[in-house]
Amino acid sequence: MSSPTEESSFVPLGTYKWPAMPTQETVRRWVERVSHKIASRFRDDDEPAVAKDKLQRITRSVLDNVIAPPSCGPLKRELEQTIAARVSSPDPLTRSMLIVLPPCDRSCVIRSWAERNSHQILEPPARSELIGAVDGPLPDLDGDGVLVIPRLEHWFLRHHDGLGRVRRLLGALDRLDRPCLIGCNSWAWRYLVAAVDADLVLPSGITFQAFDAERLHHWFSELVGEDGLQSLRFRQSDSGKDVMAVDKDGKLENDYFQTLAATSLGIPWVAWHLWRRSLRAENGDVHTDSDDANNEQRDEQTLWIEALEEFQLPGSSRQSALLVLQSLLIHGELSESDLALSLPVQGIAAVLAALRTAGFIHRDGDAFQCHPAAYPSIRSGLSAAGFATDRL
Amino acid sequence: MAKPAEEGQEATVKLINDLQDISFDRIALIVVGIWFAIFVFRKVLPYLAERGPKQFRLYLLGAVPIIRLVLLIVAVLWVVPIIFNITFQNFLIIAGAASVAIGFAFKDYVSSLIAGVVAIIERPYRPGDWVEIDGDYGEVKFVGMRSIRIVTAADNTVTIPHDSIWKENISNSNDGSRTLMCIADFYLAPDHDAARMRAALRDVAVTSAFYNYDKPAVVMLNETPWGTHYRLKAYPFDLSDQFSFISDLTVRGKLAIAQAGGVEVMAPVNAGPSPGTG
Numbered sequence: 001m002s003s004p005t006e007e008s009s010f011v012p013l014g015t016y017k018w019p020a021m022p023t024q025e026t027v028r029r030w031v032e033r034v035s036h037k038i039a040s041r042f043r044d045d046d047e048p049a050v051a052k053d054k055l056q057r058i059t060r061s062v063l064d065n066v067i068a069p070p071s072c073g074p075l076k077r078e079l080e081q082t083i084a085a086r087v088s089s090p091d092p093l094t095r096s097m098l099i100v101l102p103p104c105d106r107s108c109v110i111r112s113w114a115e116r117n118s119h120q121i122l123e124p125p126a127r128s129e130l131i132g133a134v135d136g137p138l139p140d141l142d143g144d145g146v147l148v149i150p151r152l153e154h155w156f157l158r159h160h161d162g163l164g165r166v167r168r169l170l171g172a173l174d175r176l177d178r179p180c181l182i183g184c185n186s187w188a189w190r191y192l193v194a195a196v197d198a199d200l201v202l203p204s205g206i207t208f209q210a211f212d213a214e215r216l217h218h219w220f221s222e223l224v225g226e227d228g229l230q231s232l233r234f235r236q237s238d239s240g241k242d243v244m245a246v247d248k249d250g251k252l253e254n255d256y257f258q259t260l261a262a263t264s265l266g267i268p269w270v271a272w273h274l275w276r277r278s279l280r281a282e283n284g285d286v287h288t289d290s291d292d293a294n295n296e297q298r299d300e301q302t303l304w305i306e307a308l309e310e311f312q313l314p315g316s317s318r319q320s321a322l323l324v325l326q327s328l329l330i331h332g333e334l335s336e337s338d339l340a341l342s343l344p345v346q347g348i349a350a351v352l353a354a355l356r357t358a359g360f361i362h363r364d365g366d367a368f369q370c371h372p373a374a375y376p377s378i379r380s381g382l383s384a385a386g387f388a389t390d391r392l
Numbered sequence: 393m394a395k396p397a398e399e400g401q402e403a404t405v406k407l408i409n410d411l412q413d414i415s416f417d418r419i420a421l422i423v424v425g426i427w428f429a430i431f432v433f434r435k436v437l438p439y440l441a442e443r444g445p446k447q448f449r450l451y452l453l454g455a456v457p458i459i460r461l462v463l464l465i466v467a468v469l470w471v472v473p474i475i476f477n478i479t480f481q482n483f484l485i486i487a488g489a490a491s492v493a494i495g496f497a498f499k500d501y502v503s504s505l506i507a508g509v510v511a512i513i514e515r516p517y518r519p520g521d522w523v524e525i526d527g528d529y530g531e532v533k534f535v536g537m538r539s540i541r542i543v544t545a546a547d548n549t550v551t552i553p554h555d556s557i558w559k560e561n562i563s564n565s566n567d568g569s570r571t572l573m574c575i576a577d578f579y580l581a582p583d584h585d586a587a588r589m590r591a592a593l594r595d596v597a598v599t600s601a602f603y604n605y606d607k608p609a610v611v612m613l614n615e616t617p618w619g620t621h622y623r624l625k626a627y628p629f630d631l632s633d634q635f636s637f638i639s640d641l642t643v644r645g646k647l648a649i650a651q652a653g654g655v656e657v658m659a660p661v662n663a664g665p666s667p668g669t670g
Contacts, residue, residue: 132651160596160648194605195598323601343601344640386446386570386630388605 008215010082013100013205016392019212021262022255055237055280055304063276066224066232066303070107071269071372073219075208079113082206083181096173096180098205102267102392103185103329104372110183114148119181122147124154127338130162138168147180152198153188153332158342163196170201186390187329194388207392210266213257217244219268220275237280237304256305263308263376273373280304311377314354320345321355322385325370325378329390333367407482409475419471426467433459441520446630450568453519457512457535464537500555504538507554511535516562522572522631524563525552531631545635571604571627574634576641578622581655586613586620592652596645597626602637604629619657 021029058066070076079099086097099110114121122139141147149155149169156166173180182202184192189205192198211219221244224232234243236256243256252258264271281303314321327342328334339348352368355361360374370378383389434456441452476482494502517523517540521532528550530542539553556562566572580589590611597609607627614621624645628637649656 158599158601160592160599160644161651162599163595190605194603195595327601342599344636344643345601384445388629 008078008209010078010099010206010208013098013207013392016207016266017210017212018392019210019258019261019264019266022258025255025259025262052237052306054282055306056282058279058281058303062281063279066279067220067272067276068223070112071272072105072107072109073211073268073272074215075109075268076113078208079109083113096176096182096202098182098184098189098202100184100186100189100205100207100392102265102270102375102390103187103332104267104370104375105185105269106369106372107269108150110148110181111150114146114150114181117146119146119148122149124149124151125165127154127157127335130155130157130165131159131341132161132164138165138172141172141176141178143178145178147176147178149180149182151332152182152184152192153330156188156192156196156331157338158191158195158327158330162341166192166198167196170196170198174201185329185332186392187326188332190388190390191330208268211261211264211268211271212266213252213255213261216261216264216268216271217246217252217257220244231301233302234279234305235302237306243305260308265376265379267372267375270372270375273371274308277373278306278308280306309359309373311359311374313360313377313381314351314358317347317351317354319385320347320351321360322382322387324348324351324355325360326382326387328361328368328370329378329382333364333369335366336368339368407477407485409477414475419474422467422470426463430460430463433463438519446570450518450520450570454515454568456519457508460537461509461512500553501538503558504553504555507557508535508537508539511540511554511557514557515568516557517564518568520631521568522565522634524565525556526560528552566631570631571607571629572631572634573607573625573627574638574641576624576638576645578624578645578649578654579616579619579657580622580649581657582615582620584620584654585652589622589649589652589654592648593622593624593645596641596648597624600626600628600637600640600644602628602630602633602640 083097101109111121120143122141152166152169155169156163173182184205186207189198224244235241236243236254239254241254241256243252243254245253247253260271260274264274323343323345324339327339331338331342334342336348336352339345339352345351352361356363360371360378361368362371363369379389437452437456437459441449444452472478476486511517512535517532517535519532519535522530523532523542525542528542528544530544530548530550532540533543533549534541539551542550542552544550578593590613593611594609597603597611603609604627609624609626612623612625624641626637626641628634646656
């Protein structure tokens with residue numbers, strides 16, 4: 001792994017290093033789960049640095065100052081560097097490029113890169129046009145310059161008559177005589193490899209390097225610094241520790257960012273959303289630890305960090321909920337009617353309502369998407385239930 | 393005449409320890425302790441198997457009979473020396489007496505017990521497997537010392553003695569793995585585009601929400617006197633979804649067949665295989 005201050009280049013698919021959870025955090029979570037099973041009223045005896053009832057959520061405008069969008073962070077620059085060399089290559093074999101990214105990328109990294117560089121974007125057809133599209137027209141792919149397909153997952157519907165268009169697109173890409181950049185989310189890619197042998201046409205995908213503790217710390221520190229908020233302190237609400245603190249060698253003094261990296265699976269937009277959701281402001285007096293009663297700290301502006309959220313799947317209709325979540329991950333987003341076409345689930349509306357209430361999904365117009373902050377819980381839930389997960 | 397009688401008495405004395413030397417408290421403690429340990433494993437491991445990650449389910453369920461066998465062997469090896477004075481001669485006497493008792497009274501029972509031990513070693517079935525024995529197809533829920541219990545798709549519990557393995561074929565659909573082949577059968581009037589139909593049916597499998605990506609989906613067909621027989625074979629990602637998977641394949645397969653210009657025909661009775669086999 002390169003230094004956090006350097007840009008990291010993308011790596012071949014299959015070499016992604018999933019950040020590991022600190023041992024202490026793993027044990028703590030395990031003990032907490034067991035304790036909850038045994039005694040539902042189990043509580044940690046340690047007094048928190050600040051009481052929960054004194055903390056309140058931060059408004060969106062303040063959050064945007066402290067941790068500004070976009071949620072993809074330094075990934076844009078890394079993508080720029082990685083792509084620039086390859087799309088200008090004279091070798092036609094290296095001119096088609098597959099970039100596989102984890103799902104829930106709301107900032108549309110690849111599309112925004114294409115727009116910034118004025119490349120031609122191949123827009124996907126409406127989902128309703130994907131059914132029975134075996135003989136339907138395919139857009140003209142000929143032309144000059146780089147052709148960009150930002151989301152391959154928008155070119156199919158998991159329906160017995162919904163794979164024709166993506167098959168024809170892959171066939172056309174194989175014959176294409178111009179540089180092409182194809183983006184696909186990792187769940188869709190795993191599915192397309194199994195269903196239509198997509199890896200035979202696009203054999204060597206790449207992905208970004210996981211955002212580990214150092215990279216996340218560097219990125220978030222940078223965001224705070226950009227807005228002239230250097231006096232802000234970020235302290236854990238339970239221990240009172242400053243999560244940004246580094247020792248004289250520049251190493252992080254506590255393992256919060258390691259926990260965040262592991263929980264977010266090294267995905268920047270997941271970490272960004274988790275970080276924003278865990279920030280709290282104090283609405284009363286601060287109660288500091290006796291050994292940490294430095295008066296100067298009271299003068300500084302402090303934002304408190306609550307423990308990272310764990311999402312709970314609905315108790316009933318669990319299997320239906322998992323099927324819905326898997327379908328949303330594979331397709332990126334789906335309307336209720338398209339979900340009904342891709343799933344053998346009765347009462348999808350009720351399942352969607354339960355998942356929205358639990359914070360797993362959100363609605364954008366007619367389309368439902370998985371929430372980035374809930375993605376780690378979704379992935380572990382699907383994995384535990386035996387579903388095939390993505391591979392990075 | 394007195395001498396042989398004395399020798400016989402001496403042999404009896406040597407066979408079983410003196411009553412005052414047998415620690416009944418210790419025996420009771422061992423029996424209760426082993427029974428309790430077996431009880432705990434029988435409850436805890438299936439509990440964890442049903443609530444933990446599915447990749448560990450079959451391992452946890454399969455460990456129950458092995459642990460029970462080991463604990464029973466430990467109990468026997470612990471208790472026997474407390475009661476009996478074990479020598480080679482005494483062993484022959486006990487074995488002879490046991491053989492007579494077993495031969496006359498408990499032949500079938502002991503046959504099942506021995507088959508139970510063989511079943512644990514050879515593993516023709518394990519807890520969590522889907523097996524068909526003598527026409528009954530279901531999930532193995534419990535492997536006891538004498539018998540197994542399977543629960544069929546109709547939610548019937550069927551108890552089958554282990555000695556079935558001596559005389560019946562055991563058809564195990566998953567053999568310890570987490571998935572099994574499912575087959576959906578379709579019978580079509582022969583006048584249709586078979587290549588198109590085959591491709592359409594394969595897409596039915598790979599677009600199922602239950603489809604296991606790591607296994608192939610294939611469509612086999614052959615001509616029969618009553619029409620073209622299509623067999624759509626694929627694997628669900630989890631055993632427990634096999635009937636949902638077959639139903640899903642069947643429902644969407646019918647739609648795909650109609651869209652591809654096929655016409656289904658009725659097959660004669662007994663033309664199709666039992667679910668989950670094949």
